[in-house]
Structures are given as structure tokens and as C-alpha cells.
Amino acid sequence: MSRIRDNYKTSPAGRFEAWYKDGYDPMDDCMDIHKPAEVSEENDVADVIAGLDLGDTVYDRTTNKALRISGHIYKILSVVLCVVMIGALIWMVQYLPPFGQPDNPVNNEVSERYIGSGIQETGAVNFVTGMILDYRAFDTFGESCVLFIATICVQILLRYDEAEKDPANVRRRQKAATDRIYEPKNDIILQKVSVILVPLLFIFGIYIILNGHLSPGGGFSGGAVIGAGLILYLCSFGYAKTERFFTVRTFRIISLAALITYCLAKSYSFYTGANHLESHIPLGTPGAILSSGLILVLNICVGSVVACTMYAFYTLFRKGDF
Amino acid sequence: MKIFETFLLIGLIICALSVTFTKRMLTAIVIYMSYSLIMCVIWVILQSPDLAITEAAVGAGVTSILFFVTLKKIDGFGGDSDNEQD
Numbered sequence: 113m114s115r116i117r118d119n120y121k122t123s124p125a126g127r128f129e130a131w132y133k134d135g136y137d138p139m140d141d142c143m144d145i146h147k148p149a150e151v152s153e154e155n156d157v158a159d160v161i162a163g164l165d166l167g168d169t170v171y172d173r174t175t176n177k178a179l180r181i182s183g184h185i186y187k188i189l190s191v192v193l194c195v196v197m198i199g200a201l202i203w204m205v206q207y208l209p210p211f212g213q214p215d216n217p218v219n220n221e222v223s224e225r226y227i228g229s230g231i232q233e234t235g236a237v238n239f240v241t242g243m244i245l246d247y248r249a250f251d252t253f254g255e256s257c258v259l260f261i262a263t264i265c266v267q268i269l270l271r272y273d274e275a276e277k278d279p280a281n282v283r284r285r286q287k288a289a290t291d292r293i294y295e296p297k298n299d300i301i302l303q304k305v306s307v308i309l310v311p312l313l314f315i316f317g318i319y320i321i322l323n324g325h326l327s328p329g330g331g332f333s334g335g336a337v338i339g340a341g342l343i344l345y346l347c348s349f350g351y352a353k354t355e356r357f358f359t360v361r362t363f364r365i366i367s368l369a370a371l372i373t374y375c376l377a378k379s380y381s382f383y384t385g386a387n388h389l390e391s392h393i394p395l396g397t398p399g400a401i402l403s404s405g406l407i408l409v410l411n412i413c414v415g416s417v418v419a420c421t422m423y424a425f426y427t428l429f430r431k432g433d434f
Numbered sequence: 435m436k437i438f439e440t441f442l443l444i445g446l447i448i449c450a451l452s453v454t455f456t457k458r459m460l461t462a463i464v465i466y467m468s469y470s471l472i473m474c475v476i477w478v479i480l481q482s483p484d485l486a487i488t489e490a491a492v493g494a495g496v497t498s499i500l501f502f503v504t505l506k507k508i509d510g511f512g513g514d515s516d517n518e519q520d
Contacts, residue, residue, distance in 0.1 A: 240484050320487065328483035336491035343499055422496050429503040 235395030235404035236325035244330065245410045249378045252331075256374060256414055259421045260367055266428045299348065306348040313341030321415035325404045331414025338415065339422025346426065363420050370413040377406050377413075439479060445472050463501045470494035 120126045209216045226243055236242035244252050320327075320334030346354045396403030449469040456462045470493030477486035 329487050330484065333484060333487040333491060336488060336496060340491050340495040340499075343496065425496070425500060426503065429500055429507070 231398050234407065235398050236407050237398050238325055238327060238330070240328075241325045241330045241407060241411070242404070245324075245407045245414075246405075249410065252410070252414060253374055253378060255332075256371060256417045259417060260371060263367075263421050263424045263428070266425060270428050302348040306344050310341050310345045313337055313344065317341060317415070317419070321411050322401065322408070324411040324415075325407045326399065326401070331411040332418050334411075335415035335418025336422060338419040342419065342423040343426045346423070358423065363424055366416050366420050370416045374410055374413040377409060435479075439476075442472055442476055442479075446476070459505055463498055463505070466501070467494045467498045470498075 121130070226239055226247070230239050230242045231237065234242035234246040236246070317334045317336075317338035320329035320337060321331055324330035324334065342354075342358065395405050398404070402408070446469065449465050449472065453462050453465050453469070456465065470489055473493065474486045474489040477483070477489055
């Protein structure tokens, strides 16, 4: 027969239950918590400055001796750590093989296979694209997904909640809105330069993407160039003109369509245990623009995802929304 | 060509050192852009034009622009940032 506990309220289980039922704060009487003073709209700057003064006396190195000593130790330790890291890295460089020797460890059977039979197997004249989008297409799919997830994370971190009633957040939102009102600054130099440069950038980016299997470049580089062009257009002409052809809806549609196309085009080899089955898509003559099977489609997918991501990063950093 | 390569590498080291020793954030970003451009030329010399295109677009273009926007958000331009706001 178990002992009846008369001090259940003060036992750990009782405290846990009280905490669970929200009636007890385990930090009660352990810390002295002061409610922050009510900050009014007008003199919050003065309050902030007063707070800074207090911090200056606490963190002043001339009066606080312990802080001064720990600061010296911190400096010495950081310098020592830096020197040790640099020394270790330079020491390791001595053991690297010399540049461009034929018997280097990178010249193994993998690169031999890529260079020797890459054109026959993938149909791409550019070995790098053949490698990225055919032999290692799964890696590239992961990279595209990482870009998309990064955009979503930035949006979660930086967006302004419309339902937020907190005055600080409301002020931030109003600031973003005014940033948008004053947006077209009508900088004549920027506009004239971008009128010439933006079409060239778009055409160059599209060229890099479409010629990814023939010449240096590919989806990622071309998409980055197109994204830079979009950002330049936005900087010079403002959101009103950009939103006529690129809104958050466009971003969603393009990103999702590109990622799903990529996934469907390459998923068969994932379901067959990474066995490289025949796709029965004609590879065409190497060197022609319509050749090398799926690589052209995958290049376009990666390029559109990257271009959308670059533009989305800029707008999200700029005003926390599309 | 050897002299040109050495010149570029020395420029790279100067850029990397001067980024750490600049006081103003704006200057640091511009030096970072020039670092990326030098790196881009070095990629071309090392015969990897793929990387050169990506470095020019991402390193010198988009990343620096994101840095500029962040600096504007946190009022990190220093000096007359209030006049620049609107």
C-alpha cells in the first residue's frame, strides 16, 4: 500500500501538473521581472537614448575592470585562434597535388567515363551540363528545391502580418507601404541605362539557358542573369510596372510548374532504384539545339526557378512581401 | 599571362584584407563586388566559364544588391542616411 502524499502540491509531479494547467510559473520569485515602461509614440527615441546611457556606464571599459581584462583575453585568444587556423590551412596546402598534373587523384575512372562517353550517352556537347543534368540530375533537383525552400523561409521570417495589431509592427508595415509609394524615383540615368541593358540581359540569360548543353552555362547561370535583369528593371521603374507581369501568383505558378516538371521528368530513375533506364527520347545529333533529350527541358526548369528565386529574394528583402 | 595572373591574385588578397579593415559597410560591399569580379576573371583563366558567368551574376550582382537592401533596412549607410530615406 502506497503512502498517501500530503505534500502533493509541492512535489515535482504536483508542480508539473500545476505548470501544465497554467496555474504556476516555475520562475516565480526566482527572478525580478520588471514590466517595461510604457513607451509613448513621441519620446521613445529619448527613452532609447536613456537606455543607451545606462549601457555605456555598464559596458565602459575604463571603469569596469573585469570587462577590461576579459576583453584583453578575448582579443589575444581570437588572434591566436586565427593564426592557428591560417597556419593549419597553409600547412595542408603543401600536401595538395600540383595543379594540372596527369596523375592527380581527380583523374580517375569517373571523369574518364564522363569525358570519354559523355557525348554518346547524354548527347550534350558541354560535359558539365551532361554531368549536372543527366548523370547527377538528382543533386540538381535537390538544389532547385533548396532554392525554393529558402524563398519560403525568407518569406516566413520577413513578411508583415496584416492581422498584427502591435504598434511596432504596424509602423514597420506603414514604412514598407511608403517605401512603395515613393518607389518610382524617376532616376533618368538608371532608367535610360536599364532600357538598354535589361533586354540584353534577358536575351543573354535565355541564350545561356537554351544553349546550356552546347556552350558554357546552363540553368543556374542563365537564371541568375535573368533574375539580375528583373531586379534592375524593378529598381529603375518601380513595382507598379513590374507587377503587370510578375506578381506572387506568377512566382508560385512558375516555381511549382518547373519543379513538378523536373520531378516528373526524372522521377522514373528514383523509383527504379537509381537504375538508369532508357528514356526512349531521341538524343539527336550532338551540337544541334534540339538534342540531348531531356537536358534542354531540365535546363529551362532550373533557369526559371533560379530567376524567380533571385527576384523573390530582392522583393522580400526590400518590403517583406511581393 | 603569368604576370596578369599574379596581378589578379595580388588584387584578390588586397580586396580580402581591405574588406576586414574598412570602417564603412558601404565601402566593404563595393570591395566585395570587386573581389567577385576579379574572381570571375580568374575563373575564365582557369578555363571554367560556367563558374565565371555564375560568379558575375550571383557574386557581383545579386548578393551585393541583397547586401545593399539589408543595409538600407537597418539604416547602416551611416552619415546622411536620413536624407536618403525619402
